[in-house]
Amino acid sequence: MLFNSLDFFIFLPIVFITYWFIFYKKNQVQNLFILSASYIFYGLWDWRFLFLILASTVVDFFVGQAIHSSDSDRKRKLWLWISVIFNIGLLGFFKYYNFFVDSWADLLSIFGYELKSTWTLQIILPVGISFYTFQTMSYSLDIYYKRLTPTKDFISFATFVSFFPQLVAGPIERASNLLSQITSKRVFNYTQCTDGLKLILWGLFKKVVIADSIAPIVDDIFANYGEYPASTLILGVSLFSFQVYGDFSGYSDIAIGTAKLFGIELMSNFKFPTFSRNVAEYWQRWHVSLSTWFRHYVYIPLGGNRVGKLKSIRNIIIIFLVSGFWHGANWTFIVWGAIHAALYIPVFLMGRNRIYMNNVVAENRWFPSIIEISQILLTFFLVTFSRIFFRSESITDAFGFLKQIYHNFTFESYSHPLGYRMIDYFILLALFVLYEFKIRRDERSPFKFKSKIVRFIIYTLVVLGMLLFYDDQIDRSFIYFQF
Amino acid sequence: MKKLILKSLLYFFLILVILEVLVRVFHLGKDTPTRFLDDRQVEKWVPNQNGFNVTGNRRQNFSEFHINSSGFNSYREFTPTKNNIEVALIGDSFIEGFHQNYYNSIGKKAENALPGIEIYEYGYAGYDFADQLHLVHSYKKQFDLIDHLILGIKFSNDLTRGEYKVAKGRLALESPIHRLLKKSKLIVYCKSIGLLEPPQELMYRLINILKPKREVLPINDEEALRIRKENEKAYLANFKSLVAKYGYDKERYTLLLDSKITSPIFLSYLEKNDFNYIDFSQSFENTNRSTTLIYDRHWNNHGRELIAKLISKYIQKKDLKTK
Numbered sequence: 159m160l161f162n163s164l165d166f167f168i169f170l171p172i173v174f175i176t177y178w179f180i181f182y183k184k185n186q187v188q189n190l191f192i193l194s195a196s197y198i199f200y201g202l203w204d205w206r207f208l209f210l211i212l213a214s215t216v217v218d219f220f221v222g223q224a225i226h227s228s229d230s231d232r233k234r235k236l237w238l239w240i241s242v243i244f245n246i247g248l249l250g251f252f253k254y255y256n257f258f259v260d261s262w263a264d265l266l267s268i269f270g271y272e273l274k275s276t277w278t279l280q281i282i283l284p285v286g287i288s289f290y291t292f293q294t295m296s297y298s299l300d301i302y303y304k305r306l307t308p309t310k311d312f313i314s315f316a317t318f319v320s321f322f323p324q325l326v327a328g329p330i331e332r333a334s335n336l337l338s339q340i341t342s343k344r345v346f347n348y349t350q351c352t353d354g355l356k357l358i359l360w361g362l363f364k365k366v367v368i369a370d371s372i373a374p375i376v377d378d379i380f381a382n383y384g385e386y387p388a389s390t391l392i393l394g395v396s397l398f399s400f401q402v403y404g405d406f407s408g409y410s411d412i413a414i415g416t417a418k419l420f421g422i423e424l425m426s427n428f429k430f431p432t433f434s435r436n437v438a439e440y441w442q443r444w445h446v447s448l449s450t451w452f453r454h455y456v457y458i459p460l461g462g463n464r465v466g467k468l469k470s471i472r473n474i475i476i477i478f479l480v481s482g483f484w485h486g487a488n489w490t491f492i493v494w495g496a497i498h499a500a501l502y503i504p505v506f507l508m509g510r511n512r513i514y515m516n517n518v519v520a521e522n523r524w525f526p527s528i529i530e531i532s533q534i535l536l537t538f539f540l541v542t543f544s545r546i547f548f549r550s551e552s553i554t555d556a557f558g559f560l561k562q563i564y565h566n567f568t569f570e571s572y573s574h575p576l577g578y579r580m581i582d583y584f585i586l587l588a589l590f591v592l593y594e595f596k597i598r599r600d601e602r603s604p605f606k607f608k609s610k611i612v613r614f615i616i617y618t619l620v621v622l623g624m625l626l627f628y629d630d631q632i633d634r635s636f637i638y639f640q641f
Numbered sequence: 642m643k644k645l646i647l648k649s650l651l652y653f654f655l656i657l658v659i660l661e662v663l664v665r666v667f668h669l670g671k672d673t674p675t676r677f678l679d680d681r682q683v684e685k686w687v688p689n690q691n692g693f694n695v696t697g698n699r700r701q702n703f704s705e706f707h708i709n710s711s712g713f714n715s716y717r718e719f720t721p722t723k724n725n726i727e728v729a730l731i732g733d734s735f736i737e738g739f740h741q742n743y744y745n746s747i748g749k750k751a752e753n754a755l756p757g758i759e760i761y762e763y764g765y766a767g768y769d770f771a772d773q774l775h776l777v778h779s780y781k782k783q784f785d786l787i788d789h790l791i792l793g794i795k796f797s798n799d800l801t802r803g804e805y806k807v808a809k810g811r812l813a814l815e816s817p818i819h820r821l822l823k824k825s826k827l828i829v830y831c832k833s834i835g836l837l838e839p840p841q842e843l844m845y846r847l848i849n850i851l852k853p854k855r856e857v858l859p860i861n862d863e864e865a866l867r868i869r870k871e872n873e874k875a876y877l878a879n880f881k882s883l884v885a886k887y888g889y890d891k892e893r894y895t896l897l898l899d900s901k902i903t904s905p906i907f908l909s910y911l912e913k914n915d916f917n918y919i920d921f922s923q924s925f926e927n928t929n930r931s932t933t934l935i936y937d938r939h940w941n942n943h944g945r946e947l948i949a950k951l952i953s954k955y956i957q958k959k960d961l962k963t964k
Contacts, residue, residue, distance in 0.1 A: 164839040178642055351645050577935030582699060617652065618659045625660070625669075626698050630835030 159202045160635060161412045162365050169199065174419050178346055185343035189317045192340075192420065196322035200286070203326075207284035210248060215319045217244045218294040222308035222315075225301045234302060241298035245291040252287055257487030286326035288484060292451055294319050297333040299455050306333055314341045323416035327409050327636055329427040329447035332454075336422070344421030353602070354418025360604035361411030363620045365636070368404030368590055371627040372397045372583065378575040380549055383559045389569040391562060398549050399542045400587055403432065405637045406445070414602070430598045431541075432591065433519045433526075435533035437501040438511035440541055448484070452477045467507070474506060475499045490547045490556055497544040518598050586627070661827040670830030671695040673823050674708055676815055681779040682807055684772070685712030685765060694739040696936040698834045707743045711763075716744045719761045721786035728956055729761045729784065731773045732793025732897070736764030740939045747940075750949030755956055761787065767811055770794055770880065774887035775805035789959065790894045791919065791952060796876060796903040803882035873904040880907070891915055895955065897948075899925070919955050921948055 159165045173195045181191040201208050221241040228234045250258075266272070297318070300306035309315050318337045324330075379386060379394025386394070407428035417424045427447050434440035441449050457477045463470040475496075482495020505511050519534065520526040526534070550556035574580055597604055607613050664670050672692025678684050686708040696702035711719045714737050721727045730736050730748055738746045748760035763776060773792050777784045784790065794800075813819070822828050831837050860868070896918035900908060911918055924947045925932050932944030940948065 164843055168843075346642055348642075348645055352648075355649065578697075578701065579699075614652075614655070618656050618663075621656055622660060622663060625831070625834065625836070628698060628834055628836055630838055 159199055161409060161416075162362060165202070169195075170416065170419075177420060182344075182346070185341070186311070186313060188344060189311075189313050189340060192322070193313060193317045193320065196317070196320040196325060199322040200320065200325060203285055204282075207287075210252075210284055210287065211290060211320050211325075212316075214245060214248065214291055214294045215316045217241060218298050218319070219308075219312055219315045221298050222301045223310070225298060226308045238298055238302045241295060245295045249287060249291050252281055252283055254487045255281060261489075289328045289330055290319055290325060292330050292448075292484075296330070296451060296455060297337070300333055306337075309337060309341060311341060321417070321422070323413040323420075323422075324424055327406070327413070328445075329410055329413065329425050330451050331424060331447065335425060339422050347421060350418050350421065350423075354415040356605050357411045357415030357418065357602065359415075359617065359620055361408040361413075361415060363623060364404040364408030364411065366408075367586065367623045367627045369401045369408060369637075370405075370629060370632055371586070372401045372404070373632055374575055374629075375572075375583070376401050376549070379572075380555075380559070383555070383562055386562070386572070387566045387568040387570045388563040390572045391559060393572055395546050395549065395559075396542055397583075397587075398545055399538070400590075402545070402548075402637055403428070409636045411604075426601050429601045430518070430594055432538065432594060433534055433598055434537045434541075435514055435519060435530060436505050436510060436537055437498065437540060438505045439514040440537055441498075441502070442515060448481065452481055456480060463506075470506070471503055474502055478502065485548070489553050490550050493553065493556070494544050494547040497547065501540050501544070520595075586623075657827065661825060664826045664830050667700070668693060668703070669695060669698075669700055670826035671833060672706075673829060674706070675820075676812065677712075678807060678812060679712070683776050683779050684808060684811065686714070688712050695830075695833070696740060696934070702740060702934060702936060704740055704742045705744075706739050713761075713763050713765065714738060714743055714746075715762045716746065716749050717759065717761070719763075719783070721759075721761070721783060723786060725759060726757060727759045727761060727787045728755075728789045728791065728952075729763055729787045730791050730793070730897075730952070731763040731768070731776065733764065733768045733795075733799070734766035735939060736762055736793050737766055738762070738764060738939075738945070739766070740934060740937070741942070741945060745942070745945075747945045747949045747952070750946060751953045751956070754949065754953035758956065764793075767808065769799040769801065771802050771805040771883055772808075774883050774889070778887040788893070789956065790890075791897050791955075792894060793897045796898065796907055797872075800876035800879045800883075803879040804886060805883075873906050876904070877907055877910060880910075889916075891917065895919055897921065897952070901926070919951055921951055924948075924951055 159169060173191075177188065177191055177195075181187045197208055197211075200211065218241055221237050224237040225234050228237060297306070297308075297315075301308050314337065317340050318331075318333060321331075321336065321340070376394055376398045379390055380398070383391055383394070410427035414424045414426070425447055427445060429443040429446065431440050431443035434443055457473050460473045460476065461469055462473060465473070478495040478499035479492060480495070482491040482493070482498070485491040485494070502511070519530050546559050547553075547556045550559060572580060574583075597606065600606060605613050605616055607616070671694045674690040674692060675687040676684060677687050688708060688710045690706075690708040692706055694702075694704050694706055706714045707716065709715045709718050713719070728751075730751075734740075736747065746762060748762040752758065752760045763773075765772070768776075770792070777790065828837075894917070896911070896916060898918055898920060899922045900920040901922040910916075925944070928943070928947065930943050932940055932947065934941045
C-alpha cells in the first residue's frame, strides 16, 4: 500500500479513528491494534513476506534478552553475532545473493574461467527489508553496548519493528527513541495531530508535484543519454537530484506525519540538504536516520576519528562504501559511496566536517551571502555528479553518460518526452527551492506562519499544485522501496 | 479529537470552495455542452451553446467551441440550398473538433481553399458509421440539398454494429446526477485529469470482490489472427447491412479513411464496388511533423491542415456543380 494511493487514504482515517475511539484505553491494546494494522498494511503488498518480519522480530526479541542476561562478554558477543548474522543473512539472500553470484562469475571470467551456468535465482526483494533489519539489529546492538534494557513485552517489540508509517522506507529508528514511546500509553494531542497532518500534506506535495512530475523527464534522459547533448544530460541529472529528494523526503514527511497521528514522534530524516554548504553538512541533512545508524554502529565501533588520521580515513571510506552497498546490489552504488568518501575526506582533513552542525545557511538573515551561495552550488554540483552513478543502471551506463557529456559538450534546448512545457517545471522548482529556503530552520513545520490566512493560502496552493501536476499515467511507487 | 475532525472537515470544505473558484477563474476545467436525442432519434448537442474545451492539467490545450442551431460544433449555420454548393463532413470527435477553435476547424480550412463552397461539419464524439448514415437518413431532405458528403470512418471502431440504435451509455451522461456533478468545474477538472479514476476503480474492485474471477487465457498468434479475420468479416457485413438499410449514394458520398489501419479486405471491397474514398495515410506518413495533439490522439493543427488540403483537392477534382 503506497502512501500516495487511495487505499492508504481510506486505510489511514479508519485506523486513526478506530485507534483513538476504541483502542485508546490501554497501552497494550493500542500496540496490539497498531501491530495488526501494520501487518495488514504490509500484508496487502505481499503477505508471504510478513513471515520474514516476524522471524526478524522473534530472533531479535530473544537475542536482546539473551544478551542482557548473559554473564560473560563472550556469550554476549555470541548472541549479538546471531542477530547480526541472521539479519545480514536475510538481507544477503534477498538483496545481494544474485549480485555476489554475478560478480563471482565476472571475476572468474577475468581469469579465463567461464561459468557455464550461473546460480542466480529469481528472488523478489521484500519491500522494506533493508530498513527493518537495520532497525532490529540496532536494538540488539544497543543492548550489547548497554545503552538499552530489553523489553519483555513481545507485542511492543513487534510493534516497534513493524510500525507501519516507517516500516517500508524508514526513518530507521533506534529502540531508545521509538520503543520507549511504544511502551508508554499514548494520549491524544491535538497539536501533534495537526502537525502530523501538515507534514503529510507537505510530503505529498513533494512526492506528487516535485518527484513524480519530474520522473518522466529524468527517465527519458537516462534511458536515451546517448542521443542527448551535455546540456540535456546535466539537466537530467540535476532534475534527478530534485526527484530523489522530493521522493524520499516526501515519503519521510508522510511517515513522520502519520506517526504523529498515533502519538509517536519519529526522528527527522531530511533537514533541507539542498542548502548544504559542504559534503559533510550534506550528510548531516540527507537520510539522517541511515547516516547516524552507520555512524553509531559502524564508524564509532571502528574507532571513529579518535584513532589517528589514517585510520579515520579508513573508517570514512568503510562507512561510505557500506552505505553505498546498502542502497543496492550494484557496483554503481559502491562507486557512488566511494565518490562521497572522496568528497568527504578533504572536508574532514580540513577540519570543516562539523562546523555547520548546529546552524543553517543564512542564520538570522533573510538572504545567504555570496560565499554561502557559492558553497551551496558547489555542494549541489558535487552531489549531483555522484548521482550519475546512483541513477545509472550499470557502471558502463554511468561512464557512457559521462563520456557523452565530455564528447558532446554542446547546448540544445530539451523538449519534454510527452510534449509538456518545460518552463512549467523550471518555475515549479524555483518556487520550491525558494519556499524550502524560507522554511529551512525547521524541517518538521513546513507551514510555520503566524497568520492563519497565509497558512490557509499556502495549503490551498499546495493542493492546487498537486492538481496541476498530478499525472495518472506514471508509476507512483517510491524510489527507496527498491532499496 | 472532535475539534480535529471538525476543523479538518472545515478546512477541507474551504479548500474545495477556493479550488472551485480558482478552477473557474483560470478556466482549468472544460465546459461540457449538453447533449440530447431529437425527435428523429438523432443524438446531438443542444443547439446554440458556447464554451471552451480544455485539455491537460495546466490548460495546455484550450479551444473555443460553438454549437450551431443544427446541434453541431461549427463556425457556420447549415442552410443548404439548390443554388449553392455545399459539402458535408460527417464523423466522430475528429470532425467535431472540440480540441481546436471552432473558427479554425478542418471545414473552415477547406472552405478557405474552396471559394464559393460551404462546408458543413456534422461531427459528434462517438459517432460510428451507423450513427452517420442514420443522421443522413433521418435528415434526408436537408442532406439531399448538400452536394457532396464525406464520411469519416475508422474500420476497427466504426463498423461494430449493423444497425443504428440509440447509444444509451452516452445519453446517460445527461442524467440528473451527471448534470449536477457537471455544475462543479472542480469535479469536471478532476475527472479530466484522471483524479477520479482511482475511486472509480476502487468501487469496481469492491463490487467485484465477491464475484469469482474469470480466468483470462492467453491468446496465441494464430488465435489472435483468427479472431481478427472474423472481426473483419463481421465489420464488412455490418458495412453492407448499413448501406443496404439507410442507403448510400456512391456518386455523392465519399469515405475518409486511413488505409494503413484499414483491413485490406474492406479496401478491396470498396474498390471492387466503386465506393470512393479519400486516403490520408500517405499525407500523414510523408510529413515529418507530428499530426496529433500531445494530450490525446486527435489531430493537431498540422494534422487538420493536411486533412483539409486533401479534402479541398478532392472536391476541386470532383468539380461540383450546383443542383
